Amino acid sequence: MSRDNVTYCLxxxxxxxxxxxxxxxxxxxxxxxxxxxxxxxxxxxxxxKMSFQQLENAxxxxxxxxxxxxxxxxxxxxxxxxxxGISYIYKQPALQVVSQVYGNTALLAxxxxxxIFVLGLxxxxxxxxxxxxxxxxxxxxxxxxxNSIPEFFVALILILIFSVSLGILPQSGAHSLEGGGILExxxxxxxxxxxSHIWYCAYLMRSKLSEEVRREYILLCKVKGLSQRQIIxxxxxxxxxxxxxxxxxxxxPHLLGxxxxxxxxxxxxxxxxxxxxxxxxxxxxxxxxVSLLTGGAVVLANMLAQVINEKLDPRFRHxxxxxxxxxxx
Amino acid sequence: xxxxxPYISITILVLIGAGCLLAEALGxxxxxxxxxxxxxxxxxxxxxxxxxxLGRDVFSIIWHGGRISLIIGLLATLISTGIAILYxxxxxxxxxxxxxxxxxxxxxxxxxxxxxxxxxxxAIWGKxxxxxxxxVIGVTSWMAVAKMVRSEVRQIRGSEYxxxxxxxxxxxxxxxxxxxxxxxxxxxxxxxxxxxxxAIAAEATLSFLGLGLSVDTVSWGSLMSxxxxxxxxxxxxxxxxxxxxxxxxxxxxxxxxxxxxTANRRERLL
Numbered sequence: 001m002s003r004d005n006v007t008y009c010l011x012x013x014x015x016x017x018x019x020x021x022x023x024x025x026x027x028x029x030x031x032x033x034x035x036x037x038x039x040x041x042x043x044x045x046x047x048x049k050m051s052f053q054q055l056e057n058a059x060x061x062x063x064x065x066x067x068x069x070x071x072x073x074x075x076x077x078x079x080x081x082x083x084x085g086i087s088y089i090y091k092q093p094a095l096q097v098v099s100q101v102y103g104n105t106a107l108l109a110x111x112x113x114x115x116i117f118v119l120g121l122x123x124x125x126x127x128x129x130x131x132x133x134x135x136x137x138x139x140x141x142x143x144x145x146x147n148s149i150p151e152f153f154v155a156l157i158l159i160l161i162f163s164v165s166l167g168i169l170p171q172s173g174a175h176s177l178e179g180g181g182i183l184e185x186x187x188x189x190x191x192x193x194x195x196s197h198i199w200y201c202a203y204l205m206r207s208k209l210s211e212e213v214r215r216e217y218i219l220l221c222k223v224k225g226l227s228q229r230q231i232i233x234x235x236x237x238x239x240x241x242x243x244x245x246x247x248x249x250x251x252x253p254h255l256l257g258x259x260x261x262x263x264x265x266x267x268x269x270x271x272x273x274x275x276x277x278x279x280x281x282x283x284x285x286x287x288x289x290v291s292l293l294t295g296g297a298v299v300l301a302n303m304l305a306q307v308i309n310e311k312l313d314p315r316f317r318h319x320x321x322x323x324x325x326x327x328x329x
Numbered sequence: 330x331x332x333x334x335p336y337i338s339i340t341i342l343v344l345i346g347a348g349c350l351l352a353e354a355l356g357x358x359x360x361x362x363x364x365x366x367x368x369x370x371x372x373x374x375x376x377x378x379x380x381x382x383l384g385r386d387v388f389s390i391i392w393h394g395g396r397i398s399l400i401i402g403l404l405a406t407l408i409s410t411g412i413a414i415l416y417x418x419x420x421x422x423x424x425x426x427x428x429x430x431x432x433x434x435x436x437x438x439x440x441x442x443x444x445x446x447x448x449x450x451x452a453i454w455g456k457x458x459x460x461x462x463x464x465v466i467g468v469t470s471w472m473a474v475a476k477m478v479r480s481e482v483r484q485i486r487g488s489e490y491x492x493x494x495x496x497x498x499x500x501x502x503x504x505x506x507x508x509x510x511x512x513x514x515x516x517x518x519x520x521x522x523x524x525x526x527x528a529i530a531a532e533a534t535l536s537f538l539g540l541g542l543s544v545d546t547v548s549w550g551s552l553m554s555x556x557x558x559x560x561x562x563x564x565x566x567x568x569x570x571x572x573x574x575x576x577x578x579x580x581x582x583x584x585x586x587x588x589x590x591t592a593n594r595r596e597r598l599l
Contacts (some may be wrong), residue, residue, distance in 0.1 A: 022437050031453065108423040148583040149576050150530040152537050156568055157551075257442025264538050275445055280540065281450040287449060291441055 012303050016296075023295045024079070024288065030282045053170045059323055075288075085285030089277060094289045098274065102293070103272035109259045111186060112193040117248055120198050125204035134251055139243050143199035155192040155265040162188060174266040189262045197251075204247045205240075212236045213231070223294050233310055242309040249305035335588040338581035345578055346535055352392035378570045381555055387566065389466055394547040398529055398575070401463045401548070405528035408467025410474065410521050417478025418505050422486055432479070435472045443469050447531060448540055457541050466531050475522050481513035501548075519590035526582035533575055549575045 022304045078085060087094040123139070146154075163171035169188050170181070213236060221231045259270025265272070271290050280285035338569070377506050419432040437562035446469040454461045485491065485508075494504050533550030535541035542551045552571040 014389050019433075019437055019440070020432070023441070026437070027449075031449075038531070042529040135439050144587060145580045148526055148533050148579040150579070151578060152534050153553075160565065160568065236511070253440055255446045260442060261444055261534055261538070276448055276538065276540065279445075282452060291445060291449070294442060294445060295440045296438070299437075302440075315356055 005183070006238055008181050012307065016299055016303060020292060020296055024076070024292055025072070027288050027291050028075065029068065032068055032071070038249070038269065038320070045217045051321060072161035082198065084289045087278070087286045088283040089281055089286070094286045097286065098271070098293070099288055101269045101274065104268060105272065107182075108186065108189055108193075108268065108270060109255055112190050112253055112259065113248075113252075114219045115190065115194050116201055116251075117196065122199065123202040124209055127202070127206045128209045128213060129228060129232065138262050140203075143203060146195055147197075147199040147203075148195060151192060151196040151261050154196045154263055155189070158188050158192050159265075173269075185268075188267055189259075189266050190290050192262050192265075193255070193258050197255060201247055201251050202255060204237055205244055208240045208243045208247075209236060212240050215239075242313050245305045245312075252301045253294075254296065256294055334511075335581075335584045336541055336561075338584040338588075340409055341577060342581045342585070345507055345574070345581075346399065347564060348392050349395040351394055352389070372566055372570075378566060380390065381552070384568055387552070390547050390552060391549075392572070393569060394549050394552055394575060395578075397459060397542070397548040398532060398550065398578075401466070401530035401532045402525050404460075404463030404593055405466035405470065405532075406521060406525045408464060408465055409469075409524055409528070412468065413471040413474035413517075414510070416471065417475040418482055418509055420475070421482025422501070432476070437470075439472045443531065444534065447535060448478075451535070451540060457535075457543070459542070459546070462532055462535065463528075466528050466535075470524055470528065470531075474517055474524065475538055477517050477520060480512055484508065485512050492543040495513040519586045522582060522586035522589055526579050526586065529575070529582070532560060532580055 071153070075085065075173045082095065084094045086092065087097050123143075127136045127139055159171045162169045170185050173185055208230070213232070217235065219230060221235055226234075258271075260275060262268070263270045263272035264276055271293065274286060275290040275294075277283070278290065374501055378391060380386055381390070416435070420428050423431070429432075450465045450469065451457055451461065454465060455518065491504060491508050494508055499507075500514050532541060532548060533553070536550030537554045539554055542548050553568060555567060579584045
C-alpha cells in the first residue's frame with residue numbers, strides 16, 4: 001500500500017514537472033521570438049550610444065549570440081539550481097525581487113480565495129433552499145451582473161465610495177508608511193475581488209447542489225424526518241464536496257488573474273505588478289519567473305484537488321477535472 | 330419552464346450599437362477636438378456628459394470610443410471562435426494520442442491567467458493598436474470553447490452520416506463545415522457570446538491599465554484610464570459615464586448569452 005502511494009506521488013510530481021517544463025518552453029521561445037533589441041531592456045536608452053564592439057561584447061557576455069536552444073538549456077540549468085537570471089529593471093536576481101513581494105500576493109489572493117469559498121458555498125446553499133423564489137432569482141440576476149463587470153471598475157467604484165468620498169479606507173499600497181495597517185489596506189482589494197468573482201463559484205456550486213437535491217435519497221431523508229438544513233449540510237454536502245473542490249481548483253487561475261489586475265489598480269506591490277512591469281519593459285527573466293510561479297500554483301492546485309478527491313471518493317481516480325458549465329443549471 | 334427572450338437586452342444593445350455606428354451624426358465629426366478653455370467640466374447643456382482632462386467632449390468620445398471597443402470585441406471573438414473550432418475539431422477527430430496531447434497543451438495555456446498572456450503577447454507585438462489588441466485577446470481566449478467543441482465533436486464523430494461522408498471521400502474541411510459545424514454551433518453559441526463580453530472587458534482592462542490603446546485612440550477603457558487621476562479632483566463623470574456604458578453593454582451581452590444557453594440546452598434524457 002505504501003509502495004503504491006510512493007509511486008503515486010512520484011507520478012503526480014512528474015506530471016507537475018512536465019507541465020512546468022512545457023510552460024517554460026512556451027514562454028521562453030515566444031519571448032525570444034519577439035522583435036526588438038534585448039540589450040535595450042538591459043541598458044536602457046544608452047544602448048544607442050554604444051559602439052559596435054561594445055554591443056558585440058555585451059551580447060557575448062549575456063550569451064545572446066548562442067543559439068536559442070543553448071540559451072534555453074543554460075536558463076533551464078540555472079533554474080534547476082534556483083538561479084532564474086537577473087531582472088533587467090531591478091538589476092537584481094529575479095528570485096530576490098519576487099521573494100520580497102510574493103507574500104503580499106499570497107495574502108491578497110489567499111484571503112479572497114477563502115472568503116469566496118465560504119461565502120460562495122453559503123450563498124449557493126441559500127439559493128438552493130429558496131430555489132425559484134423571487135429572492136433566488138434576484139440573487140442570480142445580481143450575481144450574473146456582478147460577474148460581468150470588469151474587476152477594475154468594481155475596484156474604482158469602491159475607491160470612489162470608501163476612499164475619496166468617505167475617506168475611511170486607504171486607496172493604495174499594501175501597508176502604511178510606518179508599516180502596519182495591513183488589514184485596512186487589504187479590505188478594499190479583497191472586497192473588489194470577492195464581489196467580481198464570487199458568482200463564478202457560487203453559480204457552479206448552486207447548480208451542482210440543485211441537481212443533488214433532486215436525487216431520490218433526499219426523499220428517504222425527508223421520510224426519516226430530517227430537517228432541510230440537516231439534509232443539505234450532512235447528506236448533500238458530502239456528495240457534492242468533490243465537485244466543490246474541483247470548482248475551486250478551476251477557479252484559481254481566474255482568481256489570480258483578477259488579483260493581478262486589482263494589484264495594479266491599488267498599486268499593491270505583488271506579483272501582478274511585477275508581471276505587468278516586466279512585460280512592459282521586456283524584462284524577460286522576471287516575466288518567465290512570474291508566469292512559471294502562477295502556472296505552477298495553478299497546476300499544483302489542480303493536482304491537489306485531484307488528490308483530495310481521490311481520497312474522498314476513490315471512484316475519482318479515473319476522472320478528470322473539467323470546466324463544464326453547459327450541462328449544469 | 331417558459332423560455333423568455335431577452336428583448337430588453339437586445340434593444341439596449343441595438344441602441345448602443347447604432348449609436349456607435351452613427352457616431353459622426355451623434356457626436357460630431359471630430360471627437361478629439363480639445364476645447365482648451367473648457368477642461369474637466371461637469372455635465373451641462375453644452376457638453377452633455379462633460380469634458381475630460383484634455384477638454385474633449387465626453388458625449389462624442391463615448392460613441393466613437395464605443396465603436397472601437399465593439400470592433401475589438403468582435404475581432405477578438407471572431408479570431409478566438411475560428412481557432413477554437415479548428416483546434417477542437419482536429420482534437421476531436423484525431424486519435425487518442427494526439428487528442429490527449431492537444432488537450433494537455435490547451436490546459437497548460439489555461440493555467441496562466443488570461444490577462445498575463447495578453448500583456449505578454451502585447452509586449453512582444455510592440456505598439457498597441459486596434460488590430461493588435463483584437464488579435465492578442467483573440468488568440469488567448471479560445472481554450473474553453475475549443476474544449477467544448479472537442480467534446481461535441483467526439484459525440485458525433487461516430488455517427489453514420491460522418492462515416493458516410495468519409496467513405497465518399499470528403500475532406501476534413503468539408504466534413505467540418507457541412508456535418509460538424511451545424512451540429513455543435515447551437516451548443517457553443519452562448520460561449521461565443523460570453524466571449525464577446527469578456528473580450529470587450531479585457532480590452533477595457535488593458536487600456537485602463539495603460540497597456541492598451543493610447544490616450545489619442547479612445548475606447549471606453551482608455552477613457553477611463555484618465556479617470557483615476559480625475560477622480561481625486563472629484564470628476565466623477567469621467568469614471569461613471571464610460572463605466573456605465575461599458576457595464577450596461579457587458580450585462581446585456583451576458584444576459585443574451587444566458588438566454589441562448591437556456592434556449593439551446595438539450596432536454597435531459599434521464
